[in-house]
Amino acid sequence: MSLHVTDLAIARGGLPVLEGVSFDLAAGQALVLRGPNGVGKTTLLRTVAGLQPPLAGRVEAGEETIAYAAHSDGLKAMLSVAENLRFWADIFGTGDIAPALAGFDLEPLADRLAGTLSAGQKRRLGLARLLVTGRPVWVLDEPTVSLDTASVALFAQRLRAHLAGGGSALMATHIDLGLAEAEILELAPFRAVPGGPAAGDDLFGGSFA
Structure with missing residues (x-):
């Protein structure tokens, strides 16, 4: 269970x-x-x-x-999309962020600062963190x-x-x-x-x- x-x-x-x-x-x-x-x-x-x-x-x-995703996306505005995912991958010890980037169509945004993303893009990045938790x-x-x-x-x-x-x-x-x-x-x-x-x-x- x-x-x-x-x-x-x-x-x-x-x-x-x-x-x-x-x-x-x-x-x-x-x-x-x-x-x-x-x-x-x-x-x-x-x-x-x-x-x-x-x-x-x-x-x-x-x-x-358990991996929890709340209303807040929990992003670091001055890190890029890829850097945000690498941060969480390091926290959870899962390493590879490629599946998360691809899974939420973030590859074209990988080098963009999270703080410059639209609300929907930020949400996709927040949800992509689920894929790097391994939980x-x-x-x-x-x-x-x-x-x-x-x-x-x-x-x-x-x-x-x-x-x-x-x-x-x-x-x-x-x-x-x-x-x-x-x-x-x-x-x-x-x-x-x-x-x-x-x-x-x-x-x-x-x-x-």
Whole structure:
């Protein structure tokens, strides 16, 4: 199992937003989070990625298996496209950036400073970092923001290849990426109710594995 989430309760700004969330994510599987704005999709993704502690429940994943892509592209503006990817490849110890450049159609932009790119180009570069992590579990928060139709199709192609290669993906997106493998998890039924886990009572009550 790539990812196992059990009875998870999470908070945003000290206030519980979701509770009782459980799901499994297997190799080759994509799970799409759905729900109204403010329901807690981003908070859930951040918790699964290990960026904040749960109020209760467990997130179980292999060590160093999760790659997280948030709203921010996390680029270094004064480095070129290639230098940005080499930086992350060095961090993750994967080395070769050629597949990432080719996979997101960045080869013509390899020597351009990241700070001079358009919003869509920056987004493609941010997503290309996923390919240099070497990690099998992609946790994605609205990955298609700022992408045009052609770039959305390019991302969907890369995502399908990732799944076909035994990777998995947990994502929040309103875009239909045409993934036959994708399942939907509606979060509205998991809204926290009064009397549920209280952030002030047990901030670090949950656990990661």
